[in-house]
Amino acid sequence: MSTWYRLDVGDLTQAAPHVANTQRAFMAPYLIAPAGSGRALFQRENxxxxxxxxxxxxxxxxxxxxxxxxxxxxxxxxxxxxxxxAGDDELRTYFPGQQQQ
Incomplete structure (x- = not known):
């Protein structure tokens, strides 16, 4: 399972509601998944x-x-x-050296 998935949500002026809706949709399955499941959601401004x-x-x-x-x-x-x-410590797992802000 090495395929990641990308969802483009617009520029900074449009993205906030899309990010919030995506985060809400992500949380239900994340919360019922076992600890350490590897489920995580990341955001990047290109x-x-x-x-x-x-x-x-x-x-x-x-x-x-x-x-x-x-x-x-x-x-x-x-x-x-x-x-x-959203996720546990996956930022360090997937992106060593990257600091959460």
């Missing part, structure tokens, strides 16, 4: 395009697919700062 992107770990593919996210590679942190919206 430095090149200015668009906000949401990334789902492979373990959250069911939620990602239901929300219309598309398969993608694991996001890099060289194209914008990434931070975790």
């Amino acid at each position: 430095a090149e395009s200015g668009m906000v992107e949401l990334f789902f770990t492979p373990q959250a593919g069911d939620v990602a697919g239901a929300l219309g996210a598309v398969p993608c590679e694991k996001p890099g942190i060289d194209n914008g700062h990434i931070f975790m919206l």
Whole structure:
């Protein structure tokens, strides 16, 4: 299970309601999953395009697919700062050295 999922939610002026709705939809399955399930949701502002992107770990593919996210590679942190919206300690697991803000 190495396929990640990306959902583009618009630029910074449009993204907030989409991010909030996605986070709410993500939380129900996340909360009933066993601890350490690897389900996580990340947000990144793409430095090149200015668009906000949401990334789902492979373990959250069911939620990602239901929300219309598309398969993608694991996001890099060289194209914008990434931070975790939901998950346990997956930020350190998937992005060593990245600090949560």
